Amino acid sequence: MATNGTINNLLVLYPSLGMGHLVSMIELGMLLIRQGFSITIPIVDPPYNTGATAEFLAGVSAANPSLSFHKLPPVTPSPDNTSPHHEALTFEVLERSNPGLLSCLHTASPRALIVDFFCSCAMDVAKELKIPCYLFFTSGASVLALFCQIPVLHKSSSKSFRELGREFLSVPGIPPLPANHMPLPMLDRDDKAYEGFVTMSESIPDYDGIIINTFKSLEPRVVDAISSGKCVPPGRPTPPIYCIGPLIKSDEKHGGRDCLSWLDKQPKLSVVFLCFGSLGRFSAKQIKEIAVGLEKSGQRFLWVIRSPPNPEKLFEKLPEPDLDILLPEGFLKRTSDRGLVVKSWAPQIEVLRHDSVGGFVTHCGWNSVLEAVIAGVPMVAWPLYAEQWMNKVFLEEEMKLAVAVEGYDGELVAADEVERKIKWLMESDGGRELRERAVAVKEAASRAVAEGGESYSALVELVTILKGT
Numbered sequence: 255m256a257t258n259g260t261i262n263n264l265l266v267l268y269p270s271l272g273m274g275h276l277v278s279m280i281e282l283g284m285l286l287i288r289q290g291f292s293i294t295i296p297i298v299d300p301p302y303n304t305g306a307t308a309e310f311l312a313g314v315s316a317a318n319p320s321l322s323f324h325k326l327p328p329v330t331p332s333p334d335n336t337s338p339h340h341e342a343l344t345f346e347v348l349e350r351s352n353p354g355l356l357s358c359l360h361t362a363s364p365r366a367l368i369v370d371f372f373c374s375c376a377m378d379v380a381k382e383l384k385i386p387c388y389l390f391f392t393s394g395a396s397v398l399a400l401f402c403q404i405p406v407l408h409k410s411s412s413k414s415f416r417e418l419g420r421e422f423l424s425v426p427g428i429p430p431l432p433a434n435h436m437p438l439p440m441l442d443r444d445d446k447a448y449e450g451f452v453t454m455s456e457s458i459p460d461y462d463g464i465i466i467n468t469f470k471s472l473e474p475r476v477v478d479a480i481s482s483g484k485c486v487p488p489g490r491p492t493p494p495i496y497c498i499g500p501l502i503k504s505d506e507k508h509g510g511r512d513c514l515s516w517l518d519k520q521p522k523l524s525v526v527f528l529c530f531g532s533l534g535r536f537s538a539k540q541i542k543e544i545a546v547g548l549e550k551s552g553q554r555f556l557w558v559i560r561s562p563p564n565p566e567k568l569f570e571k572l573p574e575p576d577l578d579i580l581l582p583e584g585f586l587k588r589t590s591d592r593g594l595v596v597k598s599w600a601p602q603i604e605v606l607r608h609d610s611v612g613g614f615v616t617h618c619g620w621n622s623v624l625e626a627v628i629a630g631v632p633m634v635a636w637p638l639y640a641e642q643w644m645n646k647v648f649l650e651e652e653m654k655l656a657v658a659v660e661g662y663d664g665e666l667v668a669a670d671e672v673e674r675k676i677k678w679l680m681e682s683d684g685g686r687e688l689r690e691r692a693v694a695v696k697e698a699a700s701r702a703v704a705e706g707g708e709s710y711s712a713l714v715e716l717v718t719i720l721k722g723t
């Protein structure tokens with residue numbers, strides 16, 4: 255493919271606020287730069303703490319001067335937005351940022367705008383600029399299929415997804431999904447965030463194309479269902495689909511070298527890694543249950559612990575965890591020959607790629623899933639928020655890459671269940687089969703992005719269209 259860039263090949267990539275949404279959008283930017291485009295990334299000023307995002311962005315911008323970041327003017331959310339879900343604030347802040355986005359792009363003449371799904375309101379800006387607007391979907395095709403159906407599901411019942419509970423939702427291409435597995439902010443119909451998700455979903459057919467961070471052979475059934483128009487509401491068009499993944503973060507600048515040195519000393523495939531995304535937090539009670547389960551499992555482990563959530567400081571940065579208070583007395587000493595606890599953050603990609611890691615207990619965030627896929631590591635699925643309950647179902651029932659924790663009683667997963675699932679993954683025949691499947695999918699992922707592979711071909715197609723627009 256041609257790689258000679260010109261100023262006329264400007265694309266604007268518009269990410270949402272959270273780390274999980276930024277990482278793959280940045281990688282998409284780097285990929286498109288290698289195809290001869292120049293990239294501008296407008297960044298909204300979040301009215302709440304977004305964890306390690308600011309630090310991550312500073313690192314990316316220093317290491318990649320070819321990505322041009324533009325901070326948009328801060329906006330003030332309305333005092334009426336009382337939803338407890340940060341997604342409601344995200345939708346509102348992005349909508350209020352449209353004038354700032356428009357003035358940032360007015361003189362730039364970009365070829366196209368590529369937006370995160372939270373940024374669907376920016377379609378109005380693309381219309382004003384008379385340029386095409388593409389969706390970059392940072393989760394998998396299975397979740398996209400479900401999002402395409404939200405307008406249909408919304409109209410088909412007056413009950414909330416919470417009220418529908420374990421009743422199954424039926425969507426082409428994906429396994430039946432219990433209604434209460436919808437993202438938390440979608441469970442109640444009168445929540446501001448619910449409204450945002452419905453509006454966002456209604457606009458999906460209006461995009462000029464949808465770029466998905468997946469590869470077709472990971473989710474073949476659902477990619478076919480979407481492409482053949484079965485997932486959008488009746489009478490609405492399906493935009494062209496480009497599965498160009500897996501795209502994972504290439505830049506790891508968060509430190510955490512000590513845990514890599516510790517992994518160097520462990521036997522091959524012996525360590526289970528527990529890490530729950532950029533936002534995952536457990537109550538103090540749950541942390542103790544995990545500790546007891548891990549200890550009883552007898553397995554080697556590397557465990558990233560964060561401070562428990564503080565309901566009064568939902569959007570604020572929390573202090574480092576106090577392990578003396580959080581862990582059972584003597585736990586660290588008793589497990590010191592086979593376990594390591596890391597506070598707040600570990601270099602996850604490097605950890606997963608390390609030879610000694612044989613299993614991953616994950617919250618099922620899509621970046622974490624793809625990072626495990628690329629490393630060929632089987633998973634224990636422990637969903638916490640966002641679309642992770644759905645990902646758990648897809649990982650276990652469709653992709654066959656994970657076993658799910660069960661027995662969540664609304665408050666706790668008991669130590670026995672933690673012990674059972676970790677032992678199953680690391681010691682049982684079933685766990686070994688899962689590992690073999692993970693290795694096969696890892697190979698499929700590397701074939702997909704290699705020259706001539708399915709994701710490579712989708713990228714060629716996308717680049718051709720973008721250059722022609």
Ligand SMILES: O=c1ccn([C@@H]2O[C@H](COP(=O)(O)OP(=O)(O)O[C@H]3O[C@H](CO)[C@@H](O)[C@H](O)[C@H]3O)[C@@H](O)[C@H]2O)c(=O)[nH]1
Nearest residue numbers: 274275392393531532599600602603619620621622640641
């Ligand atoms: O100690 C840590 C914790 C996280 N990470 C990285 O942080 C990213 C986390 O991304 P992800 O696994 O996708 O989780 P979230 O940050 O929770 O991502 C949000 O965005 C994703 C993409 O849309 C969704 O799939 C998730 O459900 C949503 O919560 C990954 O690259 C991890 O490698 C680390 O490097 N070290």
